[in-house]
Structure formats: structure tokens, C-alpha cells
Amino acid sequence: MADVITYREAVAEGIAREMRRDAAVVCLGEDIGEAGGVFKTTVGLLKEFGPERVWDTPISEQAIVGAAMGAAMTGMRPVAEIMFSDFLACCWDYLANEIPKVRYMTGGQVTVPLVVRTANGGGLGFGAQHSQATENWALTVPGLKIAAPATPADVIGMMAAAIRSDDPVVFFEHKGLLASKGAPPPADHVVELGRAAVVREGADVTLVALASMVPVALEAAARLAGEGVDAEVVDLRSLIPLDTATVLASLAKTSRLVTVEENPYQGGWGATVVSVVADEGFDLLDAPVRRIAGECVPLPFADVLEEQVIPTTEKVVAAVRGLAAY
Amino acid sequence: MDAPELLALYERMALIRRTEKAAHDLFLSGLVKGTTHLAAGHEAVAVGASAALRDDDYVFATYRGHHHALARGATPEECLAELMSRATGLCRAKGGSMHLTKASVNMLGSYAIVGAHLPMAVGAAWSARMRGTGQLAVAFFGDGATNIGAFHEALNLAAVWKLPVLFVCENNLYMEYTPIADVTAVARPAADRAPAYGVPGEVVDGNDVVAVRETVAALAERARAGGGPAIVEAETYRHFGHSRADPAAYRPAEEVERWLKHDPLDLARGRLAELGVEEETVTAADDRARAAVQEAVEAAKNAPPPDPREALTDVWADGGAAWRT
Numbered sequence: 001m002a003d004v005i006t007y008r009e010a011v012a013e014g015i016a017r018e019m020r021r022d023a024a025v026v027c028l029g030e031d032i033g034e035a036g037g038v039f040k041t042t043v044g045l046l047k048e049f050g051p052e053r054v055w056d057t058p059i060s061e062q063a064i065v066g067a068a069m070g071a072a073m074t075g076m077r078p079v080a081e082i083m084f085s086d087f088l089a090c091c092w093d094y095l096a097n098e099i100p101k102v103r104y105m106t107g108g109q110v111t112v113p114l115v116v117r118t119a120n121g122g123g124l125g126f127g128a129q130h131s132q133a134t135e136n137w138a139l140t141v142p143g144l145k146i147a148a149p150a151t152p153a154d155v156i157g158m159m160a161a162a163i164r165s166d167d168p169v170v171f172f173e174h175k176g177l178l179a180s181k182g183a184p185p186p187a188d189h190v191v192e193l194g195r196a197a198v199v200r201e202g203a204d205v206t207l208v209a210l211a212s213m214v215p216v217a218l219e220a221a222a223r224l225a226g227e228g229v230d231a232e233v234v235d236l237r238s239l240i241p242l243d244t245a246t247v248l249a250s251l252a253k254t255s256r257l258v259t260v261e262e263n264p265y266q267g268g269w270g271a272t273v274v275s276v277v278a279d280e281g282f283d284l285l286d287a288p289v290r291r292i293a294g295e296c297v298p299l300p301f302a303d304v305l306e307e308q309v310i311p312t313t314e315k316v317v318a319a320v321r322g323l324a325a326y
Numbered sequence: 327m328d329a330p331e332l333l334a335l336y337e338r339m340a341l342i343r344r345t346e347k348a349a350h351d352l353f354l355s356g357l358v359k360g361t362t363h364l365a366a367g368h369e370a371v372a373v374g375a376s377a378a379l380r381d382d383d384y385v386f387a388t389y390r391g392h393h394h395a396l397a398r399g400a401t402p403e404e405c406l407a408e409l410m411s412r413a414t415g416l417c418r419a420k421g422g423s424m425h426l427t428k429a430s431v432n433m434l435g436s437y438a439i440v441g442a443h444l445p446m447a448v449g450a451a452w453s454a455r456m457r458g459t460g461q462l463a464v465a466f467f468g469d470g471a472t473n474i475g476a477f478h479e480a481l482n483l484a485a486v487w488k489l490p491v492l493f494v495c496e497n498n499l500y501m502e503y504t505p506i507a508d509v510t511a512v513a514r515p516a517a518d519r520a521p522a523y524g525v526p527g528e529v530v531d532g533n534d535v536v537a538v539r540e541t542v543a544a545l546a547e548r549a550r551a552g553g554g555p556a557i558v559e560a561e562t563y564r565h566f567g568h569s570r571a572d573p574a575a576y577r578p579a580e581e582v583e584r585w586l587k588h589d590p591l592d593l594a595r596g597r598l599a600e601l602g603v604e605e606e607t608v609t610a611a612d613d614r615a616r617a618a619v620q621e622a623v624e625a626a627k628n629a630p631p632p633d634p635r636e637a638l639t640d641v642w643a644d645g646g647a648a649w650r651t
Binding site: 026052053055057058060062063065066067068069070071072073074075076078093094097098100102103104105106107108109110111113142143165166167194195240241242243244245276 | 384386415416417418419420421425427428429430434435437439442443444445446447448449450451452453454456457463475476479480482483486487639640641642643644645647648649650651
């Protein structure tokens with residue numbers, strides 16, 4: 001394997017590793033076979049595993065996710081691709097009503113080990129219906145696990161955990177990170193879902209981020225270091241299970257919290273993190289919490305407009321300066 | 327069909343009829359809460375189709391699904407206990423009337439979002455094909471489901487992949503309170519859609535258990551042999567309203583009378599007489615069904631409620647409900 005791997009290549013590599021070790025793992029989705037996926041995240045899978053394990057589908061999101069559910073209930077471990085996370089709305093019944101509920105409402109009779117992968121988020125100028133960060137949609141539904149890796153190594157490690165999970169996992173691959181590079185992880189690298197990573201240690205303020213916002217938070221932390229503010233950055237990696245223990249442990253050191261979210265402020269995941277901190281970590285805080293999140297508007301097209309909506313390093317730096325002075 | 331098999335199917339239908347009547351009575355006496363969607367009148371579809379299936383075939387049903395659970399081997403006691411919120415219910419009282427499921431016999435659930443289970447059945451058939459098991463999947467659904475997107479997505483994908491799945495429509499003429507003919511562009515809501523997907527679409531008397539069995543058996547054999555999916559449109563009629571809240575006053579009296587005279591149990595009884603089965607033999611089957619349901623009602627009444635702690639189990643495969651670490 002090469003010295004570096006892109007996030008995009010890591011997706012295909014992560015799936016391939018699991019397909020090699022478990023014959024029950026199969027893939028389905030639009031353009032995932034010969035085309036290798038519109039984002040080239042399934043390149044090589046058809047060639048290596050053949051058409052009996054890599055299935056091109058029609059543009060039928062309900063059939064894709066519904067069939068994945070039926071297959072998962074009967075002995076397979078399907079990995080379904082929904083091309084853009086915006087399109088999760090087209091099969092939302094399966095993610096809101098069917099997949100997360102069937103185990104519970106049958107009294108534990110049925111298990112649904114599937115992964116729904118989807119390209120999430122903005123930054124590529126695709127406009128309002130192909131650019132949203134929708135990880136908070138999934139967070140509204142008890143019964144779904146939610147993965148959103150920020151690095152190629154985490155893509156591979158979390159893909160392994162997601163595919164091996166006996167629970168349904170929605171796996172958000174960030175479009176803005178697809179070209180990013182990192183060191184490839186060793187064989188059998190597994191990152192357990194529900195384990196946040198402290199990706200920069202610091203003493204003055206905790207920045208909690210996810211996926212594309214992790215590099216934004218790290219860049220903000222680097223700039224703040226020049227101003228004498230020592231920021232710790234926590235990459236949540238999963239929203240469910242949510243690693244509140246790592247967040248609270250970080251706050252015990254820093255006493256200041258900023259969430260950095262791409263999804264809209266209204267209903268964004270940071271609200272859940274902050275409510276846990278308010279309930280259980282109030283005594284740890286020396287300042288108000290701040291949420292830097294997407295503006296509550298549809299994603300606009302022009303770069304100059306999109307930059308106003310999605311959190312930037314500048315916005316994070318400004319928020320932290322305000323808190324540090326509190 | 328020979329007399330012993332038909333008698334067995336008759337007894338199963340009688341068991342379902344008695345169970346539905348018991349569910350109705352238990353609701354009126356306050357022992358069943360929420361709502362019910364009773365399948366009295368639909369028995370021949372479930373029992374006839376089931377008789378054509380292998381024991382390991384997959385069945386997916388709707389919120390009007392008591393008859394499918396019973397046809398696949400659930401007992402009246404575990405069904406009624408579920409309706410009565412008892413710990414001994416099929417789903418340990420977590421599902422209720424609309425979600426009867428018995429996964430141990432591959433009755434993989436009853437779903438209350440119209441049409442949602444059709445793609446699931448496609449997936450089970452896809453899985454069976456990949457695993458090479460020769461299993462079939464069957465989705466039972468109402469006429470109303472033929473106008474929802476999932477029906478069409480499921481049909482197309484099943485046809486393109488030539489999967490062993492049967493789509494069995496129980497056309498009881500009404501989507502909830504509205505005549506299906508008033509809201510559907512074609513006369514046969516399921517069968518007339520079949521040509522669009524290049525699959526067979528058979529119309530069958532859904533109250534004739536023998537006809538249902540033969541139709542489903544032929545299409546099941548075709549599907550197992552690699553011939554792909556098919557639609558069965560079984561014409562039937564419900565004896566009760568859409569749900570507990572519905573007295574079904576919108577149905578013309580003449581229509582109700584005509585269909586009640588075409589009752590699936592009466593039809594089977596006539597066929598049994600033609601086969602030379604004695605009246606007493608049929609009555610004995612009725613008596614057994616009545617006694618079994620009476621015992622089931624008593625057992626369910628005497629069963630304990632679920633442990634309140636069960637509310638926080640079974641979300642995840644580890645049995646728990648923890649959402650954070």
C-alpha cells in the first residue's frame with residue numbers, strides 16, 4: 001500500500017477489507033459498479049468482487065434501502081449507498097420508521113446489520129439540494145448508529161466497525177474531505193463507534209467538531225496558539241453512540257466549550273452535546289458555551305454566499321477569542 | 327386438493343376467524359387498547375398462499391396481518407396476548423396489533439407504513455438468491471399500497487434482478503374508507519400494473535382457498551426456477567371496517583350482503599362436501615378452533631404484563647438502549 005491514501009480511496013479500501021473477510025458483505029447503490037461511484041468511492045469493488053456482490057441499482061432510494069433491510073434481516077451484511085445525503089429524504093421512511101424500529105417493536109426478534117453510506121456536506125458548490133450536512137437528521141431517530149469520520153484512517157477503521165456492527169449504521173462520508181490525504185492504517189484497523197478522539201490537546205478551551213469541521217477546528221486552534229490560547233480539539237467521530245465522557249473529561253481541563261458543526265444551528269448535533277454538558281457538567285464551566293453551526297438557511301450556490309453559511313476558521317477563532325476573554 | 331389437506335386449511339381459517347372475533351370482543355371489553363385492523367373475510371388469502379409455500383420461505387405483512395401471523399404458525403394465544411399487552415405476546419407487548427412478527431418461522435413482520443415492506447421482501451429474495459437457498463419471499467399488502475412509490479420501486483427492482491418474490495395484493499375494494507376504484511387509474515390496482523414491469527399479474531378469487539393455493543403454487547414454482555417475480559391480485563372483502571374506529575357505513579348494503587354470501591369458510595365447506603367429507607367432521611374442526619381460541623383468550627388474560635424495565639431494552643443488538651458512552 002502507498003504511503004498516503006486519500007479519504008476517497010479509503011472508502012473503497014475500507015469496504016474491500018470487510019468484503020474480503022466476510023462473504024456476507026455485499027454492496028448496492030446507484031452507479032457503484034462499473035462507474036465506481038459518482039464520487040469514485042467504490043472504485044475497484046466490482047472488479048475484485050464481481051456482480052454477485054456489487055449491485056448497480058435503479059434510481060430508487062426506497063428500494064435500495066428497503067432491500068438492504070430485507071437482506072440484513074436474512075443473513076447478509078449489505079452496504080447501501082445513497083449518492084448524496086440530501087437523498088436520504090427520499091427513503092426517510094426506512095431510516096425513521098423501519099430500520100431503527102424493527103428490532104424494538106418485534107421484542108428483539110430481528111437484527112438489522114446494515115450500513116447506509118452517503119456523501120454529505122458542502123464546500124463543492126452543488127447548491128441547496130446536493131450540499132447539506134444532514135447528520136443531524138439521523139440524530140433525531142433512536143435506533144440508528146451514526147458515523148462521520150474526518151480522516152482516511154478513521155474512514156477505514158470506522159467502516160470496519162460499521163460493517164461488523166449488528167446494528168444499523170448511517171455512515172456519512174464528507175464530500176469536502178474526499179481529496180484529503182493521510183497515512184493508511186494497518187491491517188485489521190478497527191475504530192469502535194462511540195469513541196471520540198482528542199486530536200489536539202490543550203488547556204484553555206475545548207472545540208468539539210465532526211467530519212469536515214475537524215480540520216476547521218484544528219486550523220482555528222493553530223491560529224489561536226499564536227495568540228496565547230491553547231485549544232483542545234475533540235473529533236467526535238460518531239454521533240451515536242455519543243462519546244459524552246470524552247467531552248466532559250476535556251471540559252474538566254478547559255472549562256470552556258465551543259461546538260463546531262456544519263449542520264444548521266436549529267436542531268444541530270451540538271445542541272445535544274451542550275444539553276448533556278448543561279445537565280451533567282455545569283459545574284465544570286467557567287464561561288457560556290458557544291455553538292458555531294451552519295446558518296439556518298438552505299445552502300446557497302455561490303462560494304461567497306456558501307462561506308457565509310458554513311462555519312469557517314475565522315468564525316471559530318472569533319468565538320474562541322470571546323470565550324477566552326470571558 | 328385432497329380432503330385431508332382442505333380440511334386442515336379450513337380448520338386454520340376457522341382458527342383465524344375465531345381469533346379475529348375474539349380480538350373484536352376483547353377490544354369492546356376494554357382488554358385490547360389502541361386499534362385493530364381485523365382480517366375476518368381475508369382468511370383464504372393467507373391460508374391458501376401459506377399452503378403453497380415452503381416452511382422456510384419469508385413472509386412480510388401489513389398492519390392488517392393477524393391472519394398472516396396465524397397462517398405461518400403463530401398461536402392464537404401469542405397473538406391475543408400481544409394485543410392485550412401481555413409479556414407472553416409475540417413481540418413481548420412492544421409491537422401490538424399492527425406489528426405481529428414471528429421471526430423463528432420467517433414471518434418477518436407486519437408493517438404499518440403502507441407499502442414499506444415490499445422493498446424488504448425484495449431484499450429477502452435477493453438475499454435468498456445470493457445465499458443459494460431456494461427460498462421465496464412473499465409480501466402481502468392491500469389494494470391501497472399499489473399507489474405508493476415503494477410498490478413501484480420494489481416491482482421494478484425485483485423484475486430487473488429476476489428475484490424469487492411474490493407480491494400478493496389483498497384487494498378488498500377499499501383503501502381505508504375510499505373505494506380503490508375512485509383513486510386508481512386502472513381497474514385492477516395490482517394486476518393491471520404487472521405489464522409495466524414485465525411480470526405476470528394473476529387475478530384470483532381471494533375467498534377460495536383452493537384457487538389461491540393453486541395460483542400461488544404455480545407462480546412460486548416459476549419464481550424458484552429463476553422465472554422472476556409475479557403479482558397476485560386476490561379479490562376479497564373485509565367483514566369489519568378498516569380499523570376499530572370505522573363502522574364501514576360507506577359500503578352499500580347490497581355489496582356487503584353479496585360478499586358475505588361469498589365467505590371463504592362457506593366456500594371451503596362447500597368444497598369439503600363435494601369431496602364427500604361428512605358434516606360432523608367439519609363441525610368437529612370448527613369445535614376444535616373454537617376451543618383453541620377460548621383457551622387462548624383465557625391464557626392471555628391470565629398472563630402477566632411486561633416488566634416496565636423492558637421499555638429500555640431491544641434497541642440495539644446487545645439488548646440495550648444506550649445512546650452515549
